[in-house]
Amino acid sequence: MSEYLxxxxxxxxxxxxxxxxxxGEMMGKMTEEHRVFGETNGAALRGGNALQPTSSAxxxxxxxxxxxxxxxGAFAETKEALGGYYLxxxxxxxxxxxxxxxxxxxxxxxxxxxxRVFD
Amino acid sequence: xxxxxxxxxxxxDVAEECVQDAFARALVAWPKSGIPMKxxxxxxxxxxxxxxxxxxxxxxxxxxxxxxxxxxxPELPVDGDLPSVADDRLRLIFTCCHxxxxxxxxxALSLRLLCGLSTSEVAxxxxxxxxxxxxxxxxxxxxxxxxxxxxxxxxxNELPARVDAVLSAIHLVFTTGHTAPSGSDLMRRDLVxxxxxxxRLLRKLLPDDAEVAGLLALIILTDARRRTRTxxxxxxxxxxxxxxxxxxxxxIEEGEALVREALRVRPARRFALMAAIAALHAEARSxxxxxxxxxxxxxxxxxxxWPSPVVALNRSVAVGVVDGPEAGLAALSExxxxxxxxxxxxxxxxxxxxxxxxxxxxxxxxxxEEALELSENYxxxxxxxxxxxxxxx
Numbered sequence: 001m002s003e004y005l006x007x008x009x010x011x012x013x014x015x016x017x018x019x020x021x022x023x024g025e026m027m028g029k030m031t032e033e034h035r036v037f038g039e040t041n042g043a044a045l046r047g048g049n050a051l052q053p054t055s056s057a058x059x060x061x062x063x064x065x066x067x068x069x070x071x072x073g074a075f076a077e078t079k080e081a082l083g084g085y086y087l088x089x090x091x092x093x094x095x096x097x098x099x100x101x102x103x104x105x106x107x108x109x110x111x112x113x114x115x116r117v118f119d
Numbered sequence: 120x121x122x123x124x125x126x127x128x129x130x131x132d133v134a135e136e137c138v139q140d141a142f143a144r145a146l147v148a149w150p151k152s153g154i155p156m157k158x159x160x161x162x163x164x165x166x167x168x169x170x171x172x173x174x175x176x177x178x179x180x181x182x183x184x185x186x187x188x189x190x191x192x193p194e195l196p197v198d199g200d201l202p203s204v205a206d207d208r209l210r211l212i213f214t215c216c217h218x219x220x221x222x223x224x225x226x227a228l229s230l231r232l233l234c235g236l237s238t239s240e241v242a243x244x245x246x247x248x249x250x251x252x253x254x255x256x257x258x259x260x261x262x263x264x265x266x267x268x269x270x271x272x273x274x275x276n277e278l279p280a281r282v283d284a285v286l287s288a289i290h291l292v293f294t295t296g297h298t299a300p301s302g303s304d305l306m307r308r309d310l311v312x313x314x315x316x317x318x319r320l321l322r323k324l325l326p327d328d329a330e331v332a333g334l335l336a337l338i339i340l341t342d343a344r345r346r347t348r349t350x351x352x353x354x355x356x357x358x359x360x361x362x363x364x365x366x367x368x369x370x371i372e373e374g375e376a377l378v379r380e381a382l383r384v385r386p387a388r389r390f391a392l393m394a395a396i397a398a399l400h401a402e403a404r405s406x407x408x409x410x411x412x413x414x415x416x417x418x419x420x421x422x423x424x425w426p427s428p429v430v431a432l433n434r435s436v437a438v439g440v441v442d443g444p445e446a447g448l449a450a451l452s453e454x455x456x457x458x459x460x461x462x463x464x465x466x467x468x469x470x471x472x473x474x475x476x477x478x479x480x481x482x483x484x485x486x487x488e489e490a491l492e493l494s495e496n497y498x499x500x501x502x503x504x505x506x507x508x509x510x511x512x
Contacts, residue, residue: 002267092269093219094277114266 001089003046003115004096006103009080012053014107033104041088044099048086080108087115120163121232122207125214125270127170131232131260134170141166208233209272209324212317216285217268224259225288231256233320234313244310245295282325286334286390289317293338298496305349305498314338329381333390336377340397343370355502359406371401389425392417411440428459432466444476464493468503475506484510 018026038045054074061069074081086103090096093112100112120141124134141162155161215228223245230236230244242252262268273281296310318335325331347361378398381391396417403409418434431454439447451470460466471486487507494500 004266092267093217094269094271094273096267097219112266116265 001091002096003087003089004093004100005113005115006086006088006096006100007082007111007113008084008086008103008105008108009111010083010105010108011080012083013079030104030106037102037104041099041102044088044090044095046087046089048084050084051082053083054081083108120159120166122211123163124166124170125211126207127167128174129270130264133173134166137166137169137173138162140169206272208320210270212285212321212324213272213281214263214268214270216281216288217263218281218284219266219268220259220262222288222291224255224262225284226291227252227255228259229288229317230292230313234316236313240309244307282328282330285321286330289314289321290334290337290390292317293341297341298499303497305353305355305496306345311338311342311345315342329384330388330390332377333381333388333392333394336374336381336394337390337397339370339377340374340394340401343367343374343401349498353498354505355498358400363404366401371398374398374401386424387420389421392421392424396421411437415441428454428457429463429465432460432463432469436469439473439476444473448473448477462493464490464499467493471503471506475510480510 015023034050038048057072057074059071059073059075061071063069086100088096088099090099093114096112100110103110121134121138124137125131128134128137144165145158145162149155211233212229215232216225220228227241227245230241231238236244238253238256239249241256242249245252247255272278292310293314296307296312296314298305299307315338318331318338321328321331322335343366344358344361346365346367347356347363350356374394375398378391378394381387381394384391387395396414399410399414399417415434415437418430418437421430422434432451435447435450435454438450448470451466451473454460454466455470467486467490471483471490474480474483474486484507487503487510491500491503491507494503
């Protein structure tokens, strides 16, 4: 058995374009879908969280002199932003893909990355 | 043999070493004891034993795939009872062509591990440096091991999509060999032969799969024309100019039988449809007697199955024959406006041909020049240049 991180990417702009009336309904639908996902795949889940949007992110870098530079926003400016994750356990990549493909991820998709184990 | 050993080791590199070790031991043992009746079985058993030994010594350090068979040490067989060779080769094909690997990596691994081409041979086939190809193969193997791509034949409901990926890889090898993208030859025989080998192997392993039959039919029917693609001076011959009496009639018969089989599954999928088009060309006694309307209809169906701009381009050629170059040009303009085939030499050359037939020489000239800029194959460039010269100034 191996562990994989399932990273959930989403185009935040698409969420922003939804009118406030529908937004609540959509959030409710999403929450329900994640609940169902959790129930169906409980045996494989080792953790998971939704993240606050990239507007809440803070990035840290070192400049050429080694000084800490703190900036507002996500580390990389990408169209789809990291919105959440699940940590799963699976026998192999095919099993990991089978689980990850059930993760609700409208306006984007998921990345499946194997956890590195140091012997 | 490699395939059977990977089943034990779960690691391609270790398996390759065990196979080489088995050969080395044969070189020592056989002169003394004589060559065994089932030499292949002997070698495979020795390789697998070595693999099991290696695993036992390295279990703590190595991540193994969960699928290996923890077999008891077998006796050196004379009448060996080995797991199906076919089963192992099938596993290897599906592993090499796993969708988690990039298409170029799938093709590189398939040629390297299934066809046994050396890294330098594969590099030459795709016109990259040996170090580039070596790195690609290494990265592919690394991806297989770090993300734990399993060494298995996909389950029933995954099979259609996975077979499709394998077929795409084999098709890519074939089309690269059939019309080499650059270089001084029109065809690369070695790639065509390898694609044919792989397609035949897949057919043997999956005799009931319609798309597998379709791809094999497509390759056989297209390759049946190999003797007439260039004239004795090595210049390009168009389909309309080829001496059809030189086409391989036995291959065409074999291909047509396979197409009928492929088309039994409805709705017909893309390789069955492409093979059907190839069959219509193969059975026609001439360019003029070809059933062009039927070909357009098949392209219409193919576009639904496979909405690829290249398919749309090929369809426009057929439309140009049925409804004339004006209609062909119209079909093409949708594609050009789309921008999808920017930089694709055949878009420019097809447009050039329609314009030439319409007598729009200045525009034709510009299109031929564009096609020349985008073409890297010597034989095709020579053809385009001669068309340009015909147009004069």
